[in-house]
Amino acid sequence: MxxxxxxxxxxxxxxxxxxxxxxxxxxxxxxxxxxxxxxxxxxxxxxxxxxxxGQATSNSKPSFNIDPYPFMGPIVWSAIHARMQAEYTMNGAVPVTEAFYNDYVPDASLPVWSTDTINQWVGLVQAKSTDFGTYGKQAIADIMSAFDAHPVKGKTVLVVGSITPWAEAIVIAYGAAQVYTVDFNKPICDDFRIITMDIAELDASTMTYDVVLSFSSLEHDGLGRFGDPMHPHGDIERVKRIKTLVKKDGGLFFLAVPTGKDHLVFNAHRVYGRKRLALLFEGWEVMGIYDDKTYSESVWDSPYTCTNVAEPCPQPVHVLRLL
Incomplete structure (x- = not known):
């Protein structure tokens, strides 16, 4: 069938x-x-x-080690997604100049600070000399002027970002009780007056400070130049964390960053103008500004764009207090 x-x-x-x-x-x-x-x-x-x-990303204190995008620096500008580039430039409001640096330092070559050098620089400060340091005579003179007006004697001072201990030497010379330094690349230092930390050690601490000092450091945060996390708003996040480190009762934040017309020199640094400096100052009261000339609105229209890392760039010392 x-x-x-x-x-x-x-x-x-x-x-x-x-x-x-x-x-x-x-x-x-x-x-x-x-x-x-x-x-x-x-x-x-x-x-x-x-x-x-304006809120922390968790119930605990904000981490000094900012939440990164899915990768670390250094990275060239052309390798960054357009959406992320827009975040870096405040949606195109800030012009970009490319200047790539790879300043990542492996553990084997961490900076070593000698007590002899620190003592030598402390002596120069006490003699009112500015012939030392990393950023030239004017930077030292500006910090000294700020400390003359806002004394740090007997206070605990945290220095944010240091390659050499020039700022620490000024703080010691002005009579600070104890100096702390935090950097991605933790300096090796045997001087009892300076306690060095990396980011993880700072985050593990609950200590607050009478004074926080940052000179020419925040403008690098989030750009990846030093092998740090990529983050378009790394500088803003860093200042949020600093707010938790400054003592609420009379604590001060001494801040100096390249100042002029808003500009992003990637991955070297940011230049802070009318747009971005206002973000850094949010939640702070400006107690004083110290630089080599009378501070006025003209600073925003200065000829310095700081796009050439070799050219002079104004970095006034702003003394800030929490509102």
């Missing part, structure tokens, strides 16, 4: 049903995959805008 003849239409329906199931599975896989990517994109975006909300 011959088997019954199969209806061609029935076979097509079965194949159609199978194809529908297969298509559905493919769509489900694509949905789950894209959802995962979308979730990652949302997380990245949320990280980028946390500074706008």
């Amino acid at each position: 011959k088997p019954p003849r199969q209806n061609p239409g029935s076979a097509l329906k079965k194949w159609g049903a199978a194809a529908t199931v297969l298509t559905g599975l493919c769509l489900l896989i694509l949905f789950l995959t894209s959802s995962k990517h979308n979730e990652t994109a949302v997380q990245i975006r949320q990280t980028a805008v946390t500074y706008l909300g």
Whole structure:
């Protein structure tokens, strides 16, 4: 007996049903995959805008080690996604000049600070000499003027970002009770007057300080130049953390960054003008500004764009107090 003849239409329906199931599975896989990517994109975006909300990313104190994007520096500008570039330039409001540096320092070559050098520089400060340091005579004179007006004698001072201990020497000469230094590349120092820390050690501490000093450091945060985390708002996040380090009762923040017309020299530094400096100052009262000339609105229209890292760049010392 011959088997019954199969209806061609029935076979097509079965194949159609199978194809529908297969298509559905493919769509489900694509949905789950894209959802995962979308979730990652949302997380990245949320990280980028946390500074706008003014809230910590957790119930604990903000970390000094800023939440990074999914990679570390140094990275050339052209390798950064357009969306992230927009975050770095405040949606195109800040012009960009490329100047790539790789200043990552492995543990084997951490800076070593000698007590002899520190003592020599302390002596120069006490003699009112400015012939030492990393940033020239004017930087030293500006900090000394700020300390003359706002004494640090007998106080605990945290220095944020140091390659050489020139700022620490000034603080010691002005009679600070104890000096602390934090840097991505923790200096090796046997001088009892200076306690050095890396970012993790600072975050593990609950200590607050009478004074926090940052000279020509914050403008680098988040650019990856020193092997640090990439973050368009790394400088803003850093200042948020500093707010938790300064004592609420009379604590001061001495801040100096390149000042002029807003500009991003990637990955060398930021230049702070009318737009971005206002973000750094949010939540602070300006107690005084110390530089080589009368501080006025003209500083924002100065000829210095600081796009050439070899050219002079104004870095007034701003003395800030929490509001």
